[in-house]
Amino acid sequence: MTEELKAKVLLVDDEVDFLETLAERLEARGLKVSTATSGEEAVAAADKEGYDLIVLDLSMPGIDGLETLKRIKTRQPEAEIIILTGQGSIRTGIEAMKLGAEDFLQKPVNISELLEKISEAKDKRMLVLESKSVKEIEKILHTKGW
Structure with missing residues (x-):
């Protein structure tokens, strides 16, 4: 498996043991995993790096999962996010x-x-990025008058 094919995942959870165990299990399956233990940390990480998926715990101290989701989506509407809920809510x-x-x-x-x-x-993210690239190329072609 080449580097490009590996999915880049950001795991966000305030339960450090759970976070480390899940990260190890995903890395063992060839994924590139980053972790964050708070919503603030997750927003900062998402701003710096493009992830294929963000796995976000709902209940965290500070800014919770819903607020973190809103902040990341405001900055990166195409971000793919899966919510983890412990309460079964x-x-x-x-x-x-x-x-x-x-x-x-x-x-x-x-x-x-x-x-x-x-x-x-x-x-899904690859399709979104490809369609974005096609639109950008079309825009360039139209502005150049080719």
């Missing part, structure tokens, strides 16, 4: 999807389900 998960999350998963996370979501998000 379906209503909050639905609210997160209305705010632009791709999906939500309940903890404890089923690793194969998460890997499937990561793969779908990476494919």
Whole structure:
């Protein structure tokens, strides 16, 4: 597997043990994983780096998952985000999807389900970026008058 094919994932959770375990399990499957333990840290990381997917815990101290989701989506509307919810709060998960999350998963996370979501998000992101590139190329061609 070449470097380009590896999905870049940002895991965001204030439970450090959970975060480290999940990061190790994803890295063992060939993913490039970064971690953040707070919403503020996640927003800063997302500003610096383009991720194929951000996996975001809903309940965190400071700015919670919904607020973090809003802030990242404001800056990067094409960001692919999956929400993790521990409380089994379906209503909050639905609210997160209305705010632009791709999906939500309940903890404890089923690793194969998460890997499937990561793969779908990476494919979708590639399509979005390709379509953006095509539009930019068309715009250049029109302005050059070729």
